[in-house]
Amino acid sequence: MLLPYLRKKLRLTGTKYGCGGGGCGACTVMISRYNPITKKIRHYPANACLTPICSLYGAAVTTVEGIGSTKTRIHPVQERIAKCHGTQCGFCTPGMVMSLYTLLRNHPEPTLTQLNDALGGNLCRCTGYRPIINACKTFCKTSGCCQSKENGVCCLDQGINGLPEFEEGNETSLKLFSEEEFLPLDPTQELIFPPELMTMAEKKTQKTRIFGSDRMTWISPVTLKELLEAKVKYPQAPVVMGNTSVGPDMKFKGIFHPVIISPDRIEELSVVNYTDNGLTLGAAVSLAEVKDILANVTRKLPEEKTQMYHALLKHLETLAGPQIRNMASLGGHIVSRHPDSDLNPLLAVGNCTLNLLSKEGRRQIPLNEQFLRKCPSADLKPEEILISVNIPYSRKWEFVSAFRQAQRQQNALAIVNSGMRVCFGKGDGIIRELSIAYGGVGPTTILANNSCQKLIGRPWNEEMLDAACRLILDEVSLPGSAPGGRVEFKRTLIVSFLFKFYLEVSQILKGMDPVHYPSLASKNESALEDLHSRHYWSTLKYQNADPKQLSQDPVGHPIMHLSGIKHATGEAVYCDDMPVVDRELFLTFVTSSRAHAKIVSIDVSAALSLPGVVDILTGEHLPSITTTFDFLTDADQLLSTDEVSCVGQLVCAVIADSEVQARRAAQQVKIVYQDLEPVILTIEEAIQNKSFFEPERKLEYGNVDEAFKVVDQILEGEIHMGGQEHFYMETQSMLVVPKGEDREIDVYVSAQFPKYIQDITASVLKVSANKVMCHVKRVGGAFGGKVTKTGVLAAITAFAANKHGRPVRCILERGEDILITGGRHPYLGKYKAGFMNDGRILALDMEHYNNAGAFLDESLFVIEMGLLKLENAYKFPNLRCRGWACRTNLPSNTALRGFGFPQAGLITEACITEVAAKCGLPPEKVRMINMYKEIDQTPYKQEINTKNLTQCWKECMATSSYTLRKAAVEKFNSENYWKKKGLAMVPLKYPIGLGSVAAGQAAALVHIYLDGSVLVTHGGIEMGQGVHTKMIQVASRELRMPLSSIHLRGTSTETIPNTNPSGGSVVADLNGLAVKDACQTLLKRLKPIISKNPKGTWKDWAQAAFNESISLSATGYFRGYESNINWETGEGHPFEYFVYGAACSEVEIDCLTGAHKNIRTDIVMDVGYSINPALDVGQIEGAFIQGMGLYTIEELNYSPQGVLYTRGPNQYKIPAICDIPMELHISFLPPSENSNTLYSSKGLGESGIFLGCSVFFAIHDAIRAARQERGLPGPLRLNSPLTPEKIRMACEDKFTKMIPRDEPGSYVPWSVPI
Ligand SMILES: Cc1cc2nc3c(=O)[nH]c(=O)nc-3n(C[C@H](O)[C@H](O)[C@H](O)COP(=O)(O)OP(=O)(O)OC[C@H]3O[C@@H](n4cnc5c(N)ncnc54)[C@H](O)[C@@H]3O)c2cc1C
Ligand code: FES
C-alpha cells in the first residue's frame, strides 16, 4: 500500500496511520492524474492506506510534505489550520490539511457545503472540528457568513433563533486569530503536474504492465483486449479499481489474492453516454464522478426524467467520505455487492442493466435480486468484465426515493437503507409497477418482490400502505439473532421508510393533480424532510488579557499551539515517525480469543519456522514483577500462561525482523483453550455472581432513612450507561533501544505516565530504575488510555529488546488497540429519590456499579471519583451512595477523560429528570431548586463557594435565550408530529484534585544557556492539550523573556524523575507551578546581575552570571495541593477547586428514523483567569464533542461470547464534522476570584465531557414530547448512548407496534448490552 511505502521507504512520515481501513482520513494524500483524451488533470483526495502502489503508475502523489514546510515556505492551508487553533494533538492534522488542500486545488474559493463535504472523511478526536471549520472558512468567498439561507435566515441575519447578539466590549474578545496576517492563497503558485507524466500518458504504452513479488502478481492491462485476456488467464483474480472493497477484505478478513488485475485508463470503462433511454456510466467511473455527473444531469433534465438520479445523488452525499468516493468505482461498488451497499438497492429497483464483456462477446444482464444474491445464472462469469451500467430515465408518473439511517449521518454504513420505485397508470393513481429493495437486513440486498407484486393494481392510499407494511414485514423477515443486531430497530425502519415513501409520493401526486389526490394530513407533513446539518457557525466570548500586563507577557493571550505549524506540515515527530534504528525488530501480540478459559497448550512451532521470525515470548519467559504502582499491574496482565480472563488478553509476543513477518507469524501461533465457567460479561451478571473487586466504597451525608419518612414522594429507577473507546488517533506506539552498556535502555513511547513505564520496565528487566529512561516527545491523543495500558506493552517490548540486544518497535494496529486496551467503564446506576412536590430532593440513595473488566487497573479509583463527584451541582441534604467495581470477563477498563464523573453525573441528572416528570415541572426548574447556594458543604464535608455556578447557570439561561426557545420548541412540537425538538440545560461543578498531596507533586528544570536562550523541561506530557505551550508562556512571563527564546524538547525521566501521570485536568496547573518556581529561583539568583545592567540582554546576563560562577540551571518543584479523603468517615478535602459551567443544547429528532440533529449549544464556563483562551476553549469544545459522542452515538458491541465487534472507525462511530451543533456559542465567565492555582487559572481538560449530556437530555426532552403526544405512559427511562436505535424505539407508534417481536430467550442475540 502507499501508506507504508511513504512512511517506511520514502521516510515521508507526515502521512499518518490511524486505522488502515479508509475510515479515519489520517492518511489522506492528493492523487493527480492526467487524462490524455480530455487533456484534463484530476486532483482527488485518497486514503493512502487503501491505495495500492501498483495502481499509481502515471499518477502524481502529493503528500503534506509536498505542499509546504517550515524549512521552505508553509502553505496557506497549513498556516491557517495552525493559526486558527485547528490542531491539538496534531495527529489528524496532515490528513485534514490534504483534504482541504485538494479541495482548494479544484475550487480555490469553495462554498461552505463543499468545505464540510471535503472534511467528511477526516476524523479528529481532539478539537471538536469548530476551529478547523473556521480555518477553512477563511478560504470561502464570504467567510463571515454561514451561507445558509435555510428557512430564509443566515448567521448574519439578526436574531437568528432568538439569539441576542454578543456585545463586544473592551474586556471581551470574539476572535482567537487575526485573518490579516494570513498568507494569501495564490493558485498560480501551486505545484504543477509533472510534465513527464503528461508526456508519458500521451505516449500511452499499449502493453500490459506486470509487477510481481514472491507472493503476488499485479497485472495492469491498458487495453480492453489485454484485460479480457488477463481475465481468461486468471478468472479468479479480482478486478481491482478503487480497492476499497478488496483492500479491507484482504486486510481485515485475511482474504489473499495471489493475482490482481487492475485495468488502467481503459477508455471503454470510463464512458459516460447519454442515450434516449438513460445514462450509461462506465464501470471505472468513480463514485465522486458519478455524483458530479448526476448533479449535472439533474440540473439539465426535467425532474420527471431524473427521479432515479436524484435518489442516487441523495445517497452519494452521505456514502463514505470524499476519499473513498473518489477512489471507489461504480463497477466495484456494484460487483462487490455489500449487503449494506447504498446504491445497489436503488439500481436494483430502477431496472438498471449491466453491460458485460468477455472474450466470448458482449451480453447484458439485469441488476436484479438474483444478481445481488450472486445466483450463478444471473452473475458475471469468472472471465467476464463489467463494462458499464445503464441507468434508465424515469417516466412520468414514476417516482423513486432513497432512504437510509446510520449510526452517524455521514461516513457511516447504513444500518438499513432502501430504494423504492413506483409507477402509476397515467393519472389514475393505480400502482402499475412497484419495486422495493432494502440493504442492511440480510446477507445481500433484499428485494420485496412478492409483496410488490401483490400490491400492483391497488390505489395509492392508506389501506395499501397498511397492507404493504404487513406484506413486507413478512417477506423481509429478520431473525432475532441476525448479524449486526438491532433487529427490532431494523424491522421498524423497514416500515418507517415505506411510510415516508408513501407520504413523499402522495405529496407529489397531490402537486401534480390537486383535484384528484387528497392533501397530506397536516400531521404527516413533518415526516417528509430529512435532518441535515451542513452549515455551522460559532461565537466565542473570552476575556482579554489584563491591559496592565507587560506587552511582552503572553499569559492570557490566545497563543497558537507550540507545534501547530509542525502538525500542519507533518514535521511533528510522533513515536512511529522515528527513523528505523539499526537491526530493529518488530513486536506484535497474540491475544486470547476466549473470554474465560484455561490455556491447554501454546504451539509456536509453525510461527517460529517462518522466515524473519526471531522469537516468540510467552508468560514463562517473563519474570514476575513488582512495581511501586502494584495496584495498576496484575502480574497476569503481562502475558498469561495458564488462564485467560477476557478476549484480547495478551498471551504471546512475536518478534520478527519486519512488521509484516511478525503479523504473519502471529497468525500461525496455535493456542488450545478449555472454556471455563462462569463467563461474566455484564454488570447484572457480576451482581448475580457477586463478582466484585474489593473494597466496596460508600459515601453518606445527613440521615437518608429519616429523610425518606418526611418526603412527599419517592421514586426508584436505574440507568445504564455504555462504555467508550478512547479512540486517540495515534495508536499505542513504542520503540525500545538497548544502549549496549551497563544494561541501559531507552524507551521512546507515546504515553501519559513515563515514570510507570520506567518502573515496570526496570522490574521486568531486573535492573534499577536509573538504567531505564523513558522519553515522550508528544502523544497523538491519549484521553487516559495511555496511562497504565502502555506500561504493560512497553515492558514486554523492553524485555524483548533486552533479550535480543536489539531495538524493538511495537505499534498496535487500530483493531488490536481497541481490543486490548479497554476504555471507559460502562455503569449501572440505581437510584431512590425522596422529594417534595415542589421538586426539592431531600433524600437520595444510590448504587453505582462499574464494569471493570478482568483486572482492577484504576477501576476502584474511578468508583471513588464517581462517588465524590456524583452530586454534581446539587445540594442533596441527605445522600448515600455505595459503589462497586465489577469483575467481569471483558478487557480491563481504564481511565478516560472525566474519570467516573461523566457516568456518575449522568445518573444524577437522569434521577433529577425523573423527579421533574413526577412533579410535573421542567427539569431545569428542578435543577435550579436543588442547586448549591453559594457557601455550602459537599457530601464529604468540604466547604465550597458556588457563586460562579449560579452565575454560569444564569448567564447560560440568558445567552441561550432559554425561555424564548423553550416556548419555540413547544410550538414546533405542537405543529410537527413526526419531528420533535428538545431543549435541555445542565449545570456543571467539576472538582479538580487527585485525592492526595503526593499525587499532585510536580517538578521542572529550567536551563539558561550563554546565548540567552532557555530550555524548559517539566513532568507533563504534551498530548494535544497544549501544556508545553502554556509552560513556555509561564517561563516567558516569569523570566520576562520573549516566547521565541524559550524551547521545550519533550518529557523524559532523565530530566524530571518520579513524575506523576499526566491527567486529571491538572497537568498545566501543577507543572506550571513547578516551572514558575524554577524561573523564580533563577531570577532571584540573577537579580543582582540584572540590576547591575538593567538594559542588558539575556545573553549579557547569562554571560555575566557564568563569569561570576552563578548556576544558570534550576529545578522547580510543587508539592501538590492539600488533598485528602478518609473513606472510613467519608470526610475530607479531596479537591483544590471546582470548575463551574452550564450548557444548553437544542436538538431535533426524526421520530420515524431515530436520526437527530444538533441544532445549537451554548456553553458558559468559569475558567478563572485563562492562561491561553485558545487552548482553553479548545479543551472545552473538544471535550464537549467527545462527551456528545459518548452520550449519543459511540456504542461498543460485544458478542455473547465477549468478543468486541467494534474495533475500528467503520464500526465504532466517534463524532464527525456532521455531528457538531450547527450553532455553538462558548463564553467564559469574567474571572472573579484570585486563587492559589497557577495565575488563578483553572484546569479544563476533562470537565467539558459532561456538558455533552445536555444533548442527551435534549433528545430525552424531544422523545418525551413525542411520547406525550402519542399518549404513552411514563416514566421515560433512556439509557446512554441515546443512539438512533434507542430514539426510534422510544418513539413508539403504529409501526413499532406492527413489527414482530421475538420472545426473549428464544434466540441468541448477535450482541449483548454491556
Ligand atoms: C471506509 C469505507 C466506507 C464506506 N462507506 C460506504 C457507505 O457509506 N455506503 C456504501 O454503500 N458503501 C460504502 N463503502 C463501500 C464502497 O462503496 C465500496 O467498497 C466501493 O464502492 C467498491 O468500489 P472499488 O472500486 O473500490 O472496488 P474494488 O475493491 O476495487 O473491487 C471490488 C470488487 O468488484 C470487482 N470489480 C470491480 N470492477 C469490476 C469490473 N469492471 N468488472 C468486474 N468486476 C469488477 C472486483 O473484482 C472486486 O471483487 C465504504 C467503504 C469503505 C472502505
Ligand atoms: S489510516 Fe487510512 S483512513 Fe485511517
Ligand code: FES
Ligand atoms: S488534533 Fe485532531 S486528532 Fe488530535
